[in-house]
Amino acid sequence: MEEEAREQQTAKKKVAVLPWMRSPVDVSSFKNCPLTQLPFLHPRLEAALCDSGIDSLFPVQVAVWQETMGPGSFERDICVNSPTGSGKTLAYALPIVQILSSRAVKCLRALVVLPTRDLALQVRDVFATIAPPVGLSVGLAVGQSSISDEISMLIERPKLEAGICYDPQHESIELQSAVDILVATPGRLMDHINNTKGFTLEHLRFLVVDETDRLLRESYQSWLPTVLKLTNSSVDDIFSYGGALFPSGFGSLKTIRRIGVERGFKNKSYPRLVKMVLSATLTQDPSKLAQLQLHHPLFLTTGKIRYKLPEHLESFKLICEPKLKPLYLVALLQSLQGEKCIVFTSSVESTHRLCTLLKFFGDLGIKIKEYSGHQHQTMRSKTLRAFREGGIQVVVSSDAMTRGMDVEGVRNVINYDKPPYIKTYIHRAGRTARAGNSGRCFTLLHEDEVKQFKKLLKKADIDSCDVHTVSSDSIESLRSTYDDALEKLKESVEMETQKKRKLGFKSSSKSKR
Numbered sequence: 001m002e003e004e005a006r007e008q009q010t011a012k013k014k015v016a017v018l019p020w021m022r023s024p025v026d027v028s029s030f031k032n033c034p035l036t037q038l039p040f041l042h043p044r045l046e047a048a049l050c051d052s053g054i055d056s057l058f059p060v061q062v063a064v065w066q067e068t069m070g071p072g073s074f075e076r077d078i079c080v081n082s083p084t085g086s087g088k089t090l091a092y093a094l095p096i097v098q099i100l101s102s103r104a105v106k107c108l109r110a111l112v113v114l115p116t117r118d119l120a121l122q123v124r125d126v127f128a129t130i131a132p133p134v135g136l137s138v139g140l141a142v143g144q145s146s147i148s149d150e151i152s153m154l155i156e157r158p159k160l161e162a163g164i165c166y167d168p169q170h171e172s173i174e175l176q177s178a179v180d181i182l183v184a185t186p187g188r189l190m191d192h193i194n195n196t197k198g199f200t201l202e203h204l205r206f207l208v209v210d211e212t213d214r215l216l217r218e219s220y221q222s223w224l225p226t227v228l229k230l231t232n233s234s235v236d237d238i239f240s241y242g243g244a245l246f247p248s249g250f251g252s253l254k255t256i257r258r259i260g261v262e263r264g265f266k267n268k269s270y271p272r273l274v275k276m277v278l279s280a281t282l283t284q285d286p287s288k289l290a291q292l293q294l295h296h297p298l299f300l301t302t303g304k305i306r307y308k309l310p311e312h313l314e315s316f317k318l319i320c321e322p323k324l325k326p327l328y329l330v331a332l333l334q335s336l337q338g339e340k341c342i343v344f345t346s347s348v349e350s351t352h353r354l355c356t357l358l359k360f361f362g363d364l365g366i367k368i369k370e371y372s373g374h375q376h377q378t379m380r381s382k383t384l385r386a387f388r389e390g391g392i393q394v395v396v397s398s399d400a401m402t403r404g405m406d407v408e409g410v411r412n413v414i415n416y417d418k419p420p421y422i423k424t425y426i427h428r429a430g431r432t433a434r435a436g437n438s439g440r441c442f443t444l445l446h447e448d449e450v451k452q453f454k455k456l457l458k459k460a461d462i463d464s465c466d467v468h469t470v471s472s473d474s475i476e477s478l479r480s481t482y483d484d485a486l487e488k489l490k491e492s493v494e495m496e497t498q499k500k501r502k503l504g505f506k507s508s509s510k511s512k513r
């Protein structure tokens, strides 16, 4: 959130937008394009897309395809600012897979970095649909499995010849990548860079930084400068920095890119590392963007407005009496009759409290679950799976679900707590109305928040937001249940606090021993 606050300050100070951002390619001037009319598309990619139900490309995908497969031919780095749900994942995945489909030797050639594990899994699934049909393998480095399992999926062991034992520590054994494309979170990526024998970025041709503004916000063990150094094509440059930047024994010093002929690209000129950065709210902060060391960047954005909401999204505000806010939420959820909803709160604590309270309302006929950064990954994945499959209708979440998550059939987003920044509003609201579908975003407000909210929406050029009401009868009918639920919530919070104290006491007495 700090980054958004800083950006607001930058905007107030009117820091000049970078020159290359001033004359963008306007994505809204592109139309959907049937796959059959897309120039150069590999027939097996076309078939794979058709099999997964895609028969035409969305405007942002057509625009990126044109800029990368056309005369531009990846000569410039690509920066995309396009609304949530507009199909940015396929916009970068398709050209990368198309280009790599002609590779001769398997090496790690594309690295896609995402801020969270669930997002990485989602993107891996997109690559897994289109890469194998053209003979490419996709790997995942997110810490979902043990590091040794992950290594065995990423690094090819030499084939054992009869009577010869393979010693993984043996220096002369040349380990090879088992994947062409790797989707990773920064932490696990750094683990492999630092420790995995045979893991190399030497042959990397594509670096995708998805959800760029979120990834640039935190340094995650300096993953970006490290990746950029390791993929820098100037050997002199690397040697001059290498000693100072990387500790001795740093696994990937040997990942310096080979000059001249690159494996699998024989007799072709040395390919430059191409960067693709994307977000629905791409930062314009020059100091942030400088970290990416972009090469003649080409900026693609949708229309003239900086923050654009999906075309078929309807925004509503619901004015509540402060003390009765949970009642308004329950009444709203009941009126939505089991449609898939995501309810956003301001913190993991309030997510937990609200979800517990909702459970004490008794049988609402709606299956509700919590999804937050405080939960164990297995629990989160289980909830997400059930939500995708329809076993859960309502997910209560804090920021964990705000960005990038793509769950089919989410018809409604509810801001239980007012989003603090316009970027937060854009990403939360963007969990619905995806891929050209319609959706609604409701924001619950106290009377004294209305003015602030209006100001917030103005930043996305939204002048009005209709009022949504729930019937006073439904509020009244829930009142007694609400009082009981509040009592139960109080008891539950007390019990949890005691449990935590006991656990804290146990662990501190253990550590004293």
Ligand SMILES: Nc1ncnc2c1ncn2[C@@H]1O[C@H](COP(=O)(O)OP(=O)(O)OP(=O)(O)O)[C@@H](O)[C@H]1O
Binding pocket: 053, 054, 055, 056, 057, 058, 061, 082, 083, 084, 085, 086, 087, 088, 089, 090, 279, 280, 403, 404, 405, 406, 430, 434, 435
């Ligand atoms: N050409 C297409 N035809 C039909 N559906 C598509 C197409 N491209 C993408 N989709 C679907 O659109 C949805 C949104 O795509 P995606 O997740 O890539 O959006 P996004 O722009 O990255 O959104 P966000 O900014 O929220 O991350 C996905 O469910 C995806 O399967």
